[in-house]
Amino acid sequence: MENPFIDPIFELLLDAQQPLKVHDISHALKPLQQTELDQDPNRHLFKLNFLIMNALYQLQDELINEYHLQISSLHIELQVKPESDIQLVNTNITNNLKAYYLDWQNYQTSAEEIAQLLAQFWQQFQRQHKQPTSLTKLQALEIFQLNKDATFAEIKQRWRKLALIYHPDRGSHSPEKFKQYLAAWQALKDIHVCIS
Incomplete structure (x- = not known):
């Protein structure tokens, strides 16, 4: 499946004056969304988030020789790599997230699995905040x-x-x-x- 958000997200990253957040990207993509991704609002939100993260990780791989694309839900930033670039160490969490969002089978996650993922997210969010x-x-x-x-x-x-x-x-x-x-x-x- 080809991700329709790769080019628009790349343009957003190029134009960004400061680090972006996932919800900034989601908001900027609203005019491009001709139809709902799913009739279920939770699955629509999940699929939108999946497409955004998938596009970011694809761009990270495509741009790796010239740019460093930092990806977290609250800090997304494209940076030119310096000449003396030291490879950044990927954590297992980052690698697991990347693998998850690059696997297109996860785009079709069921409503029950999404509810479970949301519950886990809120529990973690509440513990942290x-x-x-x-x-x-x-x-x-x-x-x-x-x-x-x-x-x-x-x-x-x-x-x-x-x-x-x-x-x-x-x-x-x-x-x-x-x-x-x-x-x-x-x-x-x-x-x-x-x-x-």
């Missing part, structure tokens, strides 16, 4: 627009819905709003763990 919260249960429920008698299943369902709408990769909302919902979710989850 966990900050003490001073929100009370009532304040967090108010942010989620749920009543004080909401069950944990209802809270979890509301969190997932809000996370899909306000996630920074969606590009249509303020990252601050997402952080507010994330803080509310962390507070409610911590309270649930304490009383379980």
